[in-house]
Amino acid sequence: MGVLGIRSYRPFPATELRARLAGKRLAVVFDKALSYGYEGPIATDLKAALQSAEKSPAVFGCICGLGGRDVLPEDLADATRRAIADLDTGLRDREPDWITKALEGRVVMTVPASCLTVLGGMYPTSSVNVPWINVAFPSTAAAAAGTAAGLRAMGRADDMTVLAMAGDGGTGDIGIQALSGATERDDDFIYVCYDNEAYMNTGTQRSGLTPQGARTTTTWAGKRENLKDMPRIMEAHDIPYVASTSAAYPTDVYDKVVKARGIHGLRYIHMNTPRARAAGTSTPKTPCVLASWPWTAESSCSTRSRAASSG
Numbered sequence: 590m591g592v593l594g595i596r597s598y599r600p601f602p603a604t605e606l607r608a609r610l611a612g613k614r615l616a617v618v619f620d621k622a623l624s625y626g627y628e629g630p631i632a633t634d635l636k637a638a639l640q641s642a643e644k645s646p647a648v649f650g651c652i653c654g655l656g657g658r659d660v661l662p663e664d665l666a667d668a669t670r671r672a673i674a675d676l677d678t679g680l681r682d683r684e685p686d687w688i689t690k691a692l693e694g695r696v697v698m699t700v701p702a703s704c705l706t707v708l709g710g711m712y713p714t715s716s717v718n719v720p721w722i723n724v725a726f727p728s729t730a731a732a733a734a735g736t737a738a739g740l741r742a743m744g745r746a747d748d749m750t751v752l753a754m755a756g757d758g759g760t761g762d763i764g765i766q767a768l769s770g771a772t773e774r775d776d777d778f779i780y781v782c783y784d785n786e787a788y789m790n791t792g793t794q795r796s797g798l799t800p801q802g803a804r805t806t807t808t809w810a811g812k813r814e815n816l817k818d819m820p821r822i823m824e825a826h827d828i829p830y831v832a833s834t835s836a837a838y839p840t841d842v843y844d845k846v847v848k849a850r851g852i853h854g855l856r857y858i859h860m861n862t863p864r865a866r867a868a869g870t871s872t873p874k875t876p877c878v879l880a881s882w883p884w885t886a887e888s889s890c891s892t893r894s895r896a897a898s899s900g
């Protein structure tokens with residue numbers, strides 16, 4: 590085990606890093622910076638530098654210390670332990686990968702307009718390797734219900750899971766009617782709401798799930814209204830499984846999707862996904878790092894990462 594510090598960002602010390610990391614199994618990169626929508630910049634640069642190396646380590650990135658926050662020794666140890674464990678189990682650190690991994694790739698997804706649609710991309714450059722249906726904004730749950738019925742008619746319902754996945758706007762506002770209807774019928778699919786607390790794909794407008802006090806492009810002085818508590822709304826629908834989790838804890842996401850997979854009927858998972866751009870939130874306990882790694886800086890008592898599972 591060793592520690593490398595990079596003093597010169599440009600020119601990037603690619604040759605030296607290749608030499609120092611030759612034969613190593615794992616490199617954990619701690620970036621105190623982010624590039625929006627992706628991993629930390631040094632993690633990206635290191636992966637590029639190691640591309641031509643003969644025997645290069647797996648690179649896992651951790652974003653930490655944003656906004657001048659302290660990075661504690663136990664934080665570094667936690668992330669490193671997690672990297673080692675995930676390397677051993679073959680898990681990777683991107684949220685959708687965790688979810689499809691938990692479903693062993695036996696999944697059909699329905700996805701509305703959102704940041705997530707961007708990930709789907711266009712064939713043949715799509716970064717998705719499972720069947721994926723892009724649907725109109727309000728229809729995520731309706732399309733999932735139809736897909737589940739189709740699989741049942743074809744005798745494939747036991748083989749495949751239908752996964753509806755939408756943002757907080759797509760879930761709590763425009764998609765809530767279709768979702769509520771599906772719960773009433775107990776349609777057979779898993780619904781994951783990734784809650785980044787605003788309409789992010791169109792530039793951070795407030796949604797019904799934006800926390801009170803948060804400043805967005807449509808609530809400059811801070812949102813006045815309370816947020817809708819989606820997990821509780823879903824609990825009130827009396828469905829077989831409701832859980833909340835946080836993207837800051839990928840193994841928790843994984844475990845809950847595995848658990849949901851073993852249950853039939855409508856299963857709802859609310860995943861808090863730390864946001865990049867909303868500011869001035871009145872909920873400082875929300876995990877406030879953008880990391881593909883579990884990171885516990887201010888996250889332990891987040892009300893939105895509590896596990897509220899029923900059934």
Ligand SMILES: Cc1ncc(C[n+]2csc(CCOP(=O)(O)OP(=O)(O)O)c2C)c(N)n1
Nearest residue numbers: 702703704726756757758759787788789790
């Ligand atoms: C009917 C309709 N209204 C508006 C839009 C524009 N639109 C596309 S993505 C988006 C934001 C979605 O927000 P959310 O569901 O919270 O997901 P996020 O972008 O945060 O991932 C909006 C408003 C649309 N595609 N369709």
